[in-house]
Amino acid sequence: MIRIITDSSADLPKNLLEGYNISVVPLRVKIEDEEYLEGIDLTPREFFEKMFSTTELPKTSQPSPAAFAEAFDECAENDEVLCLTISSGLSGTFQSACLGKELSSRNVTVFDTLAGSLAHGLQIIRAAELAQKGHTMEEIIENLMGYRKNMNILILLDTLENIVKGGRLSKFQGSLAKILNIKVILEGVKGQVEMLEKIRGKKKFQKRTLEIIRERKTDFSDTIFGITHTGNEEEAERLKQEIIDLFNPKQVIVHYMGATMGTYAGKDGMIVSF
Known part of the structure; x- marks a missing residue:
């Protein structure tokens, strides 16, 4: 079985995450002196309310390699894991996931979506649908590379x-x-x-x-x-x-x-x- 894991920057609605059984590793968000886990301690609505009421810009930081490794290791031993991250050009999350792969005992493939927000999220949906149809990891990655190339x-x-x-x-x-x-x-x-x-x-x-x-x-x-x-x-x-x-x-x-x-x-x- 292929399990899909991503980070919280994909901006997918909760019903889609649950429907496709997608696990999410949260980014950290710092607003003034308070730090939150995105999507866990802070909803998007709460984030914007706080951001619009402060003069300082919030700061985001990627999940730790250990956080990714923990998410990978929670998958069954015989599962293949596909982790799709926000663009490596926008965040260090891809690199963190790659380091997490090295710490994990699972068979993990990390894919750089070269995108953010729902351009990242749409690639996750594509991967999940292909996995449900029984495609191999190699077939899914090949398909994603073409889909990513044509993303607007x-x-x-x-x-x-x-x-x-x-x-x-x-x-x-x-x-x-x-x-x-x-x-x-x-x-x-x-x-x-x-x-x-x-x-x-x-x-x-x-x-x-x-x-x-x-x-x-x-x-x-x-x-x-x-x-x-x-x-x-x-x-x-x-x-x-x-x-x-x-x-x-x-x-x-x-x-x-x-x-x-x-x-x-x-x-x-x-x-x-x-």
Whole structure:
């Protein structure tokens, strides 16, 4: 049997984690002087409430190798273990999982999704579905490599405030963007985050997002979309409905963004993955 393990940055809803019997190793989140285990001590809703009420940006840190080893060793002796992690370009979690593999007595394969949030989560669902259908580990990894290569990750920033706080952009640029009502679309590329477009005005911002989706594919009938948000659930649900109306995809999953990506996405940020 192949068991799937991941870290908490995948942002998968609880019902999907339980439905596919996926084990989660939590990242640590530090807000001011308090440290929490993501998803255990702190729900996504609580995380954003705390983040928006403090001037300091939260800090996330990867699980320890021992935490991964413990999760691996909890699997049955004859199980094969597949661990899918957040991009190694965004966190040290992949390296931690690899070290955990060395500490574990189980047969473990660690896969770098080169993604965050539900772009990571969608790869977990793909792996779990293939495992349920009886595919071998080699077949699952081969399939995942193709799926990962074709993954689209659009990061929609309504405000640049947290990017400025995190030192990724100057205060002058951030202030100018606020005055000019500039919105930013970033893109996940090979595990890193890159600038895609700058757009002026909220309506143009949302319209352009749908145009980009249309430019990427023609047939969405077998496509699962993932939308994560930082508390702007109504906006995310509206985008979900527009995607359904325009593209008729297989499924659209909407969930809170976790601390790893949510810290920089800031207020009213969203990530669209497909």
